[in-house]
Amino acid sequence: MVAVLSLLVSFMAPPTQAQGLTVKKTTATSNQITGNQIIGGVPTRITWEATVDRNEAVKQITLVFPEGSSLGEHANTKATVLEGTIRLDTKFTSTISNTQTVVVFDELVESDLLIRLEMFYVALPEASGEYTLTGSYIDATGREIKLEESQTISVIAATTVDQITQWMDDQPWVEAWNSVLFLKIFLNPQYLVASVPALFFGWLRSLGLVLVGFPLAIPIGLGISFLRMARFGVIRFFAAIYVNVIRGTPLFLQIYIAFFGLPLLGVSLDSYVLGIIVLAVNSSAYLAEIFRAGIQSIHKGQFEGSASLGMNPVQTMFHVILPQTIRRVIPTATSEFILLYKDTARLAAVGVMEQMMFAKSLVASSGNMTPYIVSAGYYLLVTLPLTKIIAEFEKKLAAAEGSTEAPVKKPKRRLFGIGSIETLIPQKKPDEPLENSRSAKKLRLDEEEGPHDKHD
Amino acid sequence: MTSMINSSEQPVVRIIDLHKYFGSLEVLKGVDIEVSRGEVVTILGPSGSGKSTLLRCINLLEKPTEGEIWFEDTCITDPKTNINKVREHVGMVFQSFNLFPHLSAKGNVMLALRKVQKRSREEAEAIALEQLAKVGLSDRAEYMPSQLSGGQQQRVAIARSLAMDPHVMLFDEVTSALDPELVRGVLDVMRQLAQGGMTMIVVTHEMGFARDVADRAVFMDEGVIVEQGTPEAVFDHPKHDRTKDFLGHII
Numbered sequence: 001m002v003a004v005l006s007l008l009v010s011f012m013a014p015p016t017q018a019q020g021l022t023v024k025k026t027t028a029t030s031n032q033i034t035g036n037q038i039i040g041g042v043p044t045r046i047t048w049e050a051t052v053d054r055n056e057a058v059k060q061i062t063l064v065f066p067e068g069s070s071l072g073e074h075a076n077t078k079a080t081v082l083e084g085t086i087r088l089d090t091k092f093t094s095t096i097s098n099t100q101t102v103v104v105f106d107e108l109v110e111s112d113l114l115i116r117l118e119m120f121y122v123a124l125p126e127a128s129g130e131y132t133l134t135g136s137y138i139d140a141t142g143r144e145i146k147l148e149e150s151q152t153i154s155v156i157a158a159t160t161v162d163q164i165t166q167w168m169d170d171q172p173w174v175e176a177w178n179s180v181l182f183l184k185i186f187l188n189p190q191y192l193v194a195s196v197p198a199l200f201f202g203w204l205r206s207l208g209l210v211l212v213g214f215p216l217a218i219p220i221g222l223g224i225s226f227l228r229m230a231r232f233g234v235i236r237f238f239a240a241i242y243v244n245v246i247r248g249t250p251l252f253l254q255i256y257i258a259f260f261g262l263p264l265l266g267v268s269l270d271s272y273v274l275g276i277i278v279l280a281v282n283s284s285a286y287l288a289e290i291f292r293a294g295i296q297s298i299h300k301g302q303f304e305g306s307a308s309l310g311m312n313p314v315q316t317m318f319h320v321i322l323p324q325t326i327r328r329v330i331p332t333a334t335s336e337f338i339l340l341y342k343d344t345a346r347l348a349a350v351g352v353m354e355q356m357m358f359a360k361s362l363v364a365s366s367g368n369m370t371p372y373i374v375s376a377g378y379y380l381l382v383t384l385p386l387t388k389i390i391a392e393f394e395k396k397l398a399a400a401e402g403s404t405e406a407p408v409k410k411p412k413r414r415l416f417g418i419g420s421i422e423t424l425i426p427q428k429k430p431d432e433p434l435e436n437s438r439s440a441k442k443l444r445l446d447e448e449e450g451p452h453d454k455h456d
Numbered sequence: 457m458t459s460m461i462n463s464s465e466q467p468v469v470r471i472i473d474l475h476k477y478f479g480s481l482e483v484l485k486g487v488d489i490e491v492s493r494g495e496v497v498t499i500l501g502p503s504g505s506g507k508s509t510l511l512r513c514i515n516l517l518e519k520p521t522e523g524e525i526w527f528e529d530t531c532i533t534d535p536k537t538n539i540n541k542v543r544e545h546v547g548m549v550f551q552s553f554n555l556f557p558h559l560s561a562k563g564n565v566m567l568a569l570r571k572v573q574k575r576s577r578e579e580a581e582a583i584a585l586e587q588l589a590k591v592g593l594s595d596r597a598e599y600m601p602s603q604l605s606g607g608q609q610q611r612v613a614i615a616r617s618l619a620m621d622p623h624v625m626l627f628d629e630v631t632s633a634l635d636p637e638l639v640r641g642v643l644d645v646m647r648q649l650a651q652g653g654m655t656m657i658v659v660t661h662e663m664g665f666a667r668d669v670a671d672r673a674v675f676m677d678e679g680v681i682v683e684q685g686t687p688e689a690v691f692d693h694p695k696h697d698r699t700k701d702f703l704g705h706i707i
């Protein structure tokens with residue numbers, strides 16, 4: 001196509017090859033709402049620059065657009081002449097059409113000057129491809145000389161989203177909506193439509209982080225919880241250090257140490273993988289405390305009943321204690337999952353590609369807050385149903401444990417509405433009177449342990 | 457394998473000068489007792505006298521501070537003894553049942569059969585159903601503990617212990633957590649067991665049961681055995697004032 005075009009031009013202009021203009025730059029401004037590419041069929045601004053060679057002067061320039069180009073409503077061409085960085089006061093007249101623009105300078109543009117032509121509201125062809133501008137110029141003597149071919153402009157075909165936002169641009173109700181500054185900035189319809197698909201993959205990547213990280217954290221956390229209850233004080237001591245250091249320092253700091261420290265040790269890991277590891281290690285400390293509280297909440301009669309049947313500690317743990325612990329810690333562990341999921345956003349700070357990172361770059365390129373709002377929607381898509389599930393599970397658990405009282409609700413920072421989960425581990429004193437102990441009726445707050453006071 | 461003659465003469469449980477401290481508190485102050493095969497021994501005494509502690513020492517749920525405990529020809533106070541092996545043959549039923557709440561009645565009975573005795577599922581299931589039938593709970597095999605009455609739960613607990621084919625059964629106030637109308641069912645099961653020749657050590661406040669079923673009554677107070685003898689001797693003609701006092705209060 002480019003070849004055909006240039007052929008066409010070569011017929012129109014006499015084949016004078018003595019070039020007096022050197023094309024320096026040909027670009028188009030991105031017209032994409034959530035990206036930096038140039039969409040075909042949508043008006044953009046094309047910038048073309050050329051320098052006038054020694055012993056040459058330019059009177060008129062004709063730039064021919066790729067075939068299939070069209071003009072937007074206010075299409076026009078502006079010419080600027082620069083000497084070095086100084087802008088000269090240059091008078092010109094310009095015309096523009098679907099096929100070309102012609103700029104006639106009032107006075108000759110002398111050698112060594114830079115001519116910049118900006119063509120506003122020109123839509124390049126709809127089909128994706130690499131396009132060039134061709135054309136010719138007329139020198140001081142009135143000779144028409146063919147221009148050398150310009151640099152290429154990459155054009156992509158409009159996506160459905162581009163088309164929708166394009167269509168929205170023209171809708172009166174969108175205009176009315178956007179006339180309210182708040183709505184325009186935070187709930188911009190065009191950016192809303194554009195952000196949903198753009199953030200979808202970020203959402204998947206964030207989910208991926210937590211869906212791999214959390215299952216990894218479970219066995220680590222369980223192992224640590226065993227060590228926390230080990231017979232030997234030294235082991236308990238080191239396990240306690242692990243738990244307390246991780247729970248006592250900000251996740252943010254842990255991320256920085258891992259991402260900037262490991263490379264200094266010569267360990268280079270994919271940042272997504274490293275992100276998963278940091279999340280898993282962090283969460284394991286919280287899970288360890290959740291599991292420990294869960295295991296210790298099991299009545300000692302369960303251990304004794306098992307022992308009296310000849311079961312060894314390992315059999316007792318796996319067949320009697322853990323099955324009961326799991327049911328009890330599901331709500332707490334689920335809320336830990338929610339916290340960890342939200343914490344994936346912190347990895348944006350070190351460049352892990354996840355939802356927050358996607359949203360950040362959209363906001364940076366658009367200057368509009370709507371991508372953040374859409375991002376919030378994506379997070380809620382996961383956290384709200386889980387919160388609901390926790391509440392349901394709490395109810396079921398309370399019923400199964402034979403409790404007639406509702407679990408004590410204690411609102412907890414950062415857990416919007418799932419504040420009661422830490423109350424879910426029924427705790428019994430070892431020598432409680434039987435009326436209470438036989439079906440673990442009493443749910444009680446575990447006051448000394450706060451495994452859910454997450455995170456920094 | 458021990459010879460028939462030996463094992464029939466040898467006591468099932470023999471306790472020699474047992475002392476137990478909790479911290480500085482001496483709870484058992486030198487207890488000696490022997491229980492022969494097929495014997496039903498009931499232990500009486502006021503609250504805090506150390507009855508539970510004594511019972512729990514027999515399967516090492518409490519670690520004796522001093523003294524020796526023999527189970528058949530095994531010294532269980534010897535640190536080299538594998539206590540889990542011994543516990544397979546020493547059944548224990550608790551005041552608080554201690555059923556596994558996540559398993560059905562049948563599952564409760566099957567668990568140790570499968571994991572400790574390594575029996576096949578079919579075998580374990582057959583034994584479980586047989587034992588549940590013995591305690592009158594054939595129709596409750598699939599019920600979860602929370603769906604059973606206290607008396608039924610306690611009978612499942614008894615079936616669970618019996619399934620391991622124990623040589624001696626320890627009962628620690630197994631009816632005191634039950635509503636009065638549920639006590640009888642559990643006592644009936646224990647009575648049957650006694651008649652079937654099971655060696656039993658029973659801590660109880662059920663004086664009627666102790667009198668009817670026991671071969672020997674042991675009265676404990678403040679960590680020592682004060683007196684023992686046939687139920688008639690202890691209940692009707694107590695020699696010690698403390699025994700008289702206690703029986704006076706109870707009856």
Ligand SMILES: Nc1ncnc2c1ncn2[C@@H]1O[C@H](COP(=O)(O)OP(=O)(O)OP(=O)(O)O)[C@@H](O)[C@H]1O
Pocket residue numbers: 478483501502503504505506507508509510
């Ligand atoms: N784990 C323990 N730690 C400290 N002291 C204990 C412990 N278990 C029992 N004791 C104490 O040992 C003493 C004897 O307790 P034990 O349970 O053996 O009495 P008991 O005769 O069974 O009483 P009851 O009839 O009330 O069941 C009591 O003073 C009790 O407080």
Ligand SMILES: [Mg+2]
Pocket residue numbers: 507508509628629
């Ligand atoms: Mg007791």
